Ligand SMILES: Nc1ncnc2c1ncn2[C@@H]1O[C@H](COP(=O)(O)OP(=O)(O)O)[C@@H](O)[C@H]1O
């Protein structure tokens with residue numbers, strides 16, 4: 463009886479193992495046991511339905527078979543430690559694949575054989591089961607919560623996929639494959655790692671004992687195509703009037719903070735704002751991992767660096783902000799303020815480096831002020847909180863709040879002026895606001911972006927830079943203004 467006939471009974475996609483099958487990813491525990499004395503694979507077969515058709519082979523069985531073939535290919539290629547993709551290597555692998563496939567005794571359709579071959583190649587040269595998700599341009603994030611649950615983000619929405627790993631060990635192998643070429647490592651002693659793939663995607667991996675339900679991977683994919691201001695207007699994330707206003711603010715060298723939650727579109731908006739900086743100005747960008755893509759030529763890009771294996775050699779965002787001040791910057795753009803660098807950034811903004819831009823994690827503009835206070839305290843400079851607050855009020859001119867709505871859309875919910883201090887309080891004045899009006903039957907959030915009717919106090923700075931913004935930009939409801947759904 464062929465392997466397929468013996469294992470083809472289950473139709474359920476990715477059933478949990480443990481129904482008589484051992485696991486395949488670890489050579490110590492092969493799933494596909496020697497069946498016919500010639501090394502042909504077999505599985506525990508107590509539950510199989512004899513005579514079932516080829517088309518019924520479950521994803522789980524395909525995965526097991528692909529890993530069995532990968533093991534065979536790797537053991538026959540032993541000696542060639544690092545497998546490098548080349549036409550010659552591919553030819554060898556194809557040959558070995560065919561041999562192993564024949565030996566398995568499985569009889570697949572052409573489509574399934576092609577699928578099996580792709581799975582084997584993804585295992586050998588890519589990141590295994592999640593490789594097709596990484597290739598899919600519509601997928602923006604991939605999240606592996608242990609071997610059985612793989613989620614993706616598409617159009618701002620999270621969905622569970624049918625993708626499965628064989629077991630924890632299989633996920634660990636993929637993590638190893640991701641981080642080893644980057645010179646990083648992960649183990650029980652330090653069970654988490656942040657890394658960046660060669661294409662710019664950001665990876666975090668965390669494994670047991672800290673990840674209780676199995677090794678987890680989070681990949682924020684780097685989108686080659688950055689959204690432009692026209693895209694954000696088209697999506698209804700901002701109105702043309704808001705875009706015009708923001709351009710005037712950037713060119714007029716206002717210090718701007720983009721605030722928002724994770725994945726709310728902060729970096730995207732920072733990129734759009736940075737692209738408003740006039741071509742002739744010298745820009746220094748500072749990021750944990752270079753995501754910004756500026757159209758200007760005169761840009762120096764700096765990236766922080768984790769510590770070496772011996773724990774030394776870390777270069778933080780704070781170090782880079784301080785260093786950048788000696789680089790004659792006309793603009794400093796910091797990807798995200800997360801800690802003590804906020805103090806350096808505020809001091810830079812207050813000492814002539816105006817026109818600086820950054821993002822931070824907060825849910826409202828008022829929150830953003832509180833966050834900045836807390837983060838500036840992290841610099842450990844022993845400065846009283848009211849002095850820090852005054853520095854914030856003096857340094858920051860504008861807070862732009864990004865929000866990810868329930869339906870996955872991203873919008874600017876506030877454009878807020880920081881007007882100064884009144885007593886102990888930082889005075890904020892909203893210039894544009896998002897109004898939520900309701901929900902369509904399909905679950906789309908209906909909203910409208912409106913000016914509040916208040917002209918910012920810094921209007922004269924915009925005018926001094928040559929921007930004569932008509933009062934209608936700041937006016938109350940603009941007649942006939944397009945709604946954003
Ligand atoms: N206004 C927007 N409309 C639609 N998608 C957006 C918008 N802004 C950002 N995105 C997408 O959302 C994802 C997260 O954006 P990003 O700017 O990296 O968020 P953050 O920096 O807040 O974590 C990206 O895939 C990006 O392309």
Ligand SMILES: [Mg+2]
Nearest residue numbers: 728729730798
């Ligand atoms: Mg970001």
